[in-house]
Every structure is written in structure tokens, then in C-alpha cells.
Amino acid sequence: MARINEFISHYPEGKKKSAMLPVLHAVQDAHDNWLSVPLMNKVAEILEVHPIEVYEVVTFYTMFNQHPRGKYTFEFCRTSCCSIRGGEDMLDYACNKLGIKEGETTEDGMFSVVGTECLGACGYGPMLQLGDFYHEHLTEEKFDALVEDCKQGKIKLD
Ligand code: FES
Structure with a gap:
């Protein structure tokens, strides 16, 4: 208070x-x-x-959550600049890798995947936000490495 x-x-x-x-x-x-x-x-x-x-x-505002989220919530920009650089494909890749649909959380409560509107990093797409940090020029390999870092507790969220 x-x-x-x-x-x-x-x-x-x-x-x-x-x-x-x-x-x-x-x-x-x-x-x-x-x-x-x-x-x-x-x-x-x-x-x-x-x-x-x-x-x-x-x-x-997508920064407010109406449901419990995973410890690590990957927020993929799905607006035009990121989309034409493969943002939607990256979001699909993340969902498939984690075995969840957009908006869902893994059973262990570790990961969520959500789509968001433009996050203001349009020249660096495809990109995602994790905690207070941006991850830009995403590739499948970069996302795989990010997930591994999360699992090993190497990722700072704020
Ligand atoms: S379109 Fe993706 S950050 Fe702006």
C-alpha cells in the first residue's frame, strides 16, 4: 500500500x-x-x-496478465515488421518446441508463449521480450539457446 x-x-x-x-x-x-x-x-x-x-x-495492454504465466514468458512481437521477417514462424516454432499453444503455459509452469503487438524494436525483428529484456534477430538456434539458458537459471528477468 x-x-x-x-x-x-x-x-x-x-x-x-x-x-x-x-x-x-x-x-x-x-x-x-x-x-x-x-x-x-x-x-x-x-x-x-x-x-x-x-x-x-x-x-x-499485453503487459498485464489475466492468468498465471510461466516463470519465463516469451512475448513474441507479431506486428508487421517482425511478421515479414518471420515473427509468426518463430512464434509457431516456440509453441511446437515447448509443446503448447499460444497463450498457454507448460505443465511444469516454466514457460509461456504469447503474441504481442509492436514492442518498438521493429528494425531488429523477429524479436521477443522476456522479462525486461529484448531478444532480437531471432533464429530457431537462438531461441533454443535461450530456452536452455532459462532451464539452467542463467536468464535474468529484470
Ligand atoms: S514490428 Fe516487431 S517490434 Fe515493431
Whole structure:
């Protein structure tokens, strides 16, 4: 709550809603990287908005998770620049390699694969985001190596 109140304090009286994004990030970070409906409802209560206003934000931005995700979530850009450089094929390759469909998590809870809109690294596609880091100019070999590094605990997420 101290962190949430700090975010809210950055905005004028009566404008708590303006703190929605940092508050949602903080809540998600503190709750296994996803936002349940009760959590979203609590955020609405704190920010003094209708729950639907929180749902709208959470469902719009792919950086907010509405379901539990794997420890390592590969977010593949599927927008035009990456797509024409094989982004969709890389996403399919990742799903096949991990034995899951897009949006799913492996049974051991280690890996998830999701597609996202442009991540602002259009000149370096195909690319994915893992935690706070980008992995660019992806190839199947690079993805294989990334998965191995994750399994060996070599990947820093933030
Ligand atoms: S199109 Fe992929 S990062 Fe912009």
C-alpha cells in the first residue's frame, strides 16, 4: 500500500485514476505476475473507479496478465515488421518446441508463449521480450539457446 500511495501522491486530489498503470504494475509484480478479478476489483476500490475501468486497461495492454504465466514468458512481437521477417514462424516454432499453444503455459509452469503487438524494436525483428529484456534477430538456434539458458537459471528477468 505504501508503494501504491506513493504513486497516487504524484497526481492532484481527486485524480487517483491517473495512477492506474503504475499501480497495476506494482500489484501484478507483488502477485506472481498476474491480475485476478479480485485484485482488479481491489485496485478499482483504491483508485475510486468502477471495476470495468480497471478491466479495460488490463485487457488492453499485453503487459498485464489475466492468468498465471510461466516463470519465463516469451512475448513474441507479431506486428508487421517482425511478421515479414518471420515473427509468426518463430512464434509457431516456440509453441511446437515447448509443446503448447499460444497463450498457454507448460505443465511444469516454466514457460509461456504469447503474441504481442509492436514492442518498438521493429528494425531488429523477429524479436521477443522476456522479462525486461529484448531478444532480437531471432533464429530457431537462438531461441533454443535461450530456452536452455532459462532451464539452467542463467536468464535474468529484470
Ligand atoms: S514490428 Fe516487431 S517490434 Fe515493431
